[in-house]
Amino acid sequence: xxxxxxxxxxxxxxxxxxxxxxxxxxxxxxxxxxxxxxxxxxxxxxxxxxxxxxxxxxxxxxxxxxxxxxxxxxxxxxxxxxxxxxxxxxxxxxxxxxxxxxx
DNA sequence: GGATTGACATCCC
DNA sequence: CGGGATGCCAATC
Numbered sequence: 001x002x003x004x005x006x007x008x009x010x011x012x013x014x015x016x017x018x019x020x021x022x023x024x025x026x027x028x029x030x031x032x033x034x035x036x037x038x039x040x041x042x043x044x045x046x047x048x049x050x051x052x053x054x055x056x057x058x059x060x061x062x063x064x065x066x067x068x069x070x071x072x073x074x075x076x077x078x079x080x081x082x083x084x085x086x087x088x089x090x091x092x093x094x095x096x097x098x099x100x101x102x103x
Numbered sequence: 104g105g106a107t108t109g110a111c112a113t114c115c116c
Numbered sequence: 117c118g119g120g121a122t123g124c125c126a127a128t129c
Binding site for chain 2: 023024025028035036037038039040041042043044045055058059060061062065066067068071072073076
């Protein structure tokens, strides 16, 4: 019944359309807690192990993939490029073009 | 039930 | 301009 913050975040993440990206802070805000960006990160860790989420569509506020190379950066870049997103300099995405902007 | 965690965001120097 | 410090919030351990 009552949805935890996590449940809401998961829903929001699932709504991100293919070919678009969103920032951690944006997800948090859409879920009702604008400052819980860090919590979103934790949710990705735990929930992505329980179900499949488009975790790769979430990036930081600078429009960059937040992962380090040894943490799976290349994997994420590949997933994004498959969706038609152009990733510059290994990890930079143009938010002006690709940021999801929900109604 | 308190401490820790986290792929952030922002301000500060 | 760049790195460091700080705030933040809720789930997980």
